[in-house]
Amino acid sequence: FSRAALHYARxxxxxxxxxxxxxxxxxxxxxxxxxxxxxxxxxxxxLAYQGNHPPSILQRIGIPAALYRPENGIEFFGSASFMKGxxxxxxxITTVSPTYAREIQTPAFGAGLDGLLRFRARDLHGILNxxxxxxxxxxxxxxxxxxxxxRQLAHKDLDRQALLAELRLDGNGPLVVAVSRLAHQKGIxxxxxxxxxxxxxxxxxxxxxxxxxxxxxxxxxxxxAFPRRIAAFFRFDDAMSRRFYAGGDxxxxxxRYEPCGLGQxxxxxxxxxxxxxxxxxxxDTVDNGQTGFSFGDASPAGxxxxxxxxxxxxxxxxxxKLRRRCMRLDRSWGRSAEHYEEVYRAALGPSLS
Numbered sequence: 001f002s003r004a005a006l007h008y009a010r011x012x013x014x015x016x017x018x019x020x021x022x023x024x025x026x027x028x029x030x031x032x033x034x035x036x037x038x039x040x041x042x043x044x045x046x047l048a049y050q051g052n053h054p055p056s057i058l059q060r061i062g063i064p065a066a067l068y069r070p071e072n073g074i075e076f077f078g079s080a081s082f083m084k085g086x087x088x089x090x091x092x093i094t095t096v097s098p099t100y101a102r103e104i105q106t107p108a109f110g111a112g113l114d115g116l117l118r119f120r121a122r123d124l125h126g127i128l129n130x131x132x133x134x135x136x137x138x139x140x141x142x143x144x145x146x147x148x149x150x151r152q153l154a155h156k157d158l159d160r161q162a163l164l165a166e167l168r169l170d171g172n173g174p175l176v177v178a179v180s181r182l183a184h185q186k187g188i189x190x191x192x193x194x195x196x197x198x199x200x201x202x203x204x205x206x207x208x209x210x211x212x213x214x215x216x217x218x219x220x221x222x223x224x225a226f227p228r229r230i231a232a233f234f235r236f237d238d239a240m241s242r243r244f245y246a247g248g249d250x251x252x253x254x255x256r257y258e259p260c261g262l263g264q265x266x267x268x269x270x271x272x273x274x275x276x277x278x279x280x281x282x283x284d285t286v287d288n289g290q291t292g293f294s295f296g297d298a299s300p301a302g303x304x305x306x307x308x309x310x311x312x313x314x315x316x317x318x319x320x321k322l323r324r325r326c327m328r329l330d331r332s333w334g335r336s337a338e339h340y341e342e343v344y345r346a347a348l349g350p351s352l353s
Contacts (some may be wrong), residue, residue, distance in 0.1 A: 191303070
């Protein structure tokens with residue numbers, strides 16, 4: 001696939017190829033092997049998924065032994081790493097938030113590639129993702145019960161009541177929603193461990209997503225034990241996710257690491273205040289106390305500290321102000337596109353930019 005993409009770009013007359021993740025990490029290597037000089041920009045969406053394979057694969061895919069080297073090559077602790085090949089050989093590297101770009105240069109977040117990323121730090125750019133603000137728009141969303149805007153926040157309460165009725169939940173306290181992959185990275189186990197504390201504070205919790213079977217079973221048991229306070233659905237459901245974003249009071253995302261995250265930005269767009277861990281793109285998009293609430297320690301105690309600060313604002317005179325600030329944030333792709341254009345011009349060099 002990578003080789004075909006490179007040759008298609010040559011026939012098409014492309015000046016630059018924008019690569020995404022390990023599946024396209026061999027394009028810069030093939031450009032050297034096949035002597036096809038096209039600029040490359042390699043984007044990392046999640047460094048943990050590296051495409052590491054036994055070295056025996058190299059002969060089958062036409063990669064010479066000369067590129068299987070630890071320095072400026074694809075050798076990675078005895079494996080052939082397609083992710084490392086992209087990082088080592090592309091003209092420029094991007095990732096999906098400024099904070100994640102800094103984090104992956106440290107041993108804690110670098111997944112073994114932090115040394116190479118520090119070496120290439122001048123070519124590494126953290127550009128925050130955006131969302132499609134037309135597709136995610138509470139004023140026009142056909143999937144929600146009542147459309148609204150920052151000027152019509154009273155209509156959002158209709159979505160809250162509709163979601164509570166749909167899920168058969170008690171709505172006397174804050175309604176906390178989570179839309180997520182149910183994975184260790186996402187800190188969903190931290191959320192599950194915090195369920196007793198959430199219930200003690202009067203909250204109701206709704207979870208939508210799929211993933212780790214043990215986590216699914218844990219939330220299924222919690223929902224069975226507290227049917228009026230907890231609801232859990234284990235699937236991908238676009239329409240239901242929109243009802244969660246529109247009807248929730250708070251959106252919770254306690255990720256251990258998060259390259260960017262889109263859920264918190266969608267929640268802000270819908271006036272549902274995010275509670276997130278201060279990491280990666282979550283740190284770049286949630287201003288603690290102003291456009292959401294954040295915490296540092298990846299533990300139930302850390303999460304509940306942020307929850308308590310968030311709940312203290314709920315239903316006070318500051319609550320609608322907080323929601324409006326979230327909804328008025330610019331989460332479109334415009335600024336990000338300008339940054340990508342700058343990276344493309346740098347990758348092309350003075351002769352082509």
